[in-house]
Amino acid sequence: MGKLYVVGIGPGGLDYMTIKAKKAIEESDIIVGYKTYIKFIESIIQDKEVISTGMGKEKERCVKALELSKDKIVSIISSGDAGVYGMAGLILELRKDENVEIIPGVTASLASASVVGAPLMHDNCNISLSDLMTPYNLIKDRVEYASKGDFIISLYNPKSKGRPHYLKECMDIIKKYRKGNTPVAVVKNALRDGESTEIFTLETFKDDNVDMFSTVIIGNSESYIKDGFFITPRGYLINK
Structure with a gap:
């Protein structure tokens, strides 16, 4: 058998x-x-x-x-x-x-997270921006609900030649619910040949180098950068 x-x-x-x-x-x-x-x-x-x-x-x-x-x-x-x-x-x-x-x-969000620090330490979600299997209006709804719920968001398939504007439009949705200093990481080819990273804030974010081999991670309201590492606190230090 x-x-x-x-x-x-x-x-x-x-x-x-x-x-x-x-x-x-x-x-x-x-x-x-x-x-x-x-x-x-x-x-x-x-x-x-x-x-x-x-x-x-x-x-x-x-x-x-x-x-x-x-x-x-x-x-x-x-x-x-x-x-x-x-x-x-x-x-x-x-x-x-x-x-x-x-x-x-x-999976890509975990691989990418390990490269830039610990951005996924609290509640988080993955959303693909590819509309081959999911209508784009539904994708935008999911981005909006995840943003409103303060989830850390990992965007898969963020940008392609056939979808050059989806990422910008979805980042504009996220900006309605997050401060301009919210960290954003772009990791290309995470943990394999050709790996590269860029760290932005929502305010400074540029998608020039983003492609289908990239993952974009957007922090929540508590995320921050320390010594070059992207961190989302879990709350362990609250009572210390």
């Missing part, structure tokens, strides 16, 4: 892949994934059969992976965590009786 591992490979650097994820990939006969993410793990899949496709072929990848897993061990990979904008949900929706195991990974 075969098996399908749904693997979150983390941000892309092999040092940040979980031991369980690496073991699942090593155990697998076949690796299925988006071609860009396949490149992240090339060094550990040299002897494997690889099936890779481009963007927009998510359903086809999942159907193929489930089919192959009936009599072989297969890993379908997602960057970050497979259950956060990854393949886990679609696999479970399409699954019939296949043997499936979901293996978590480090």
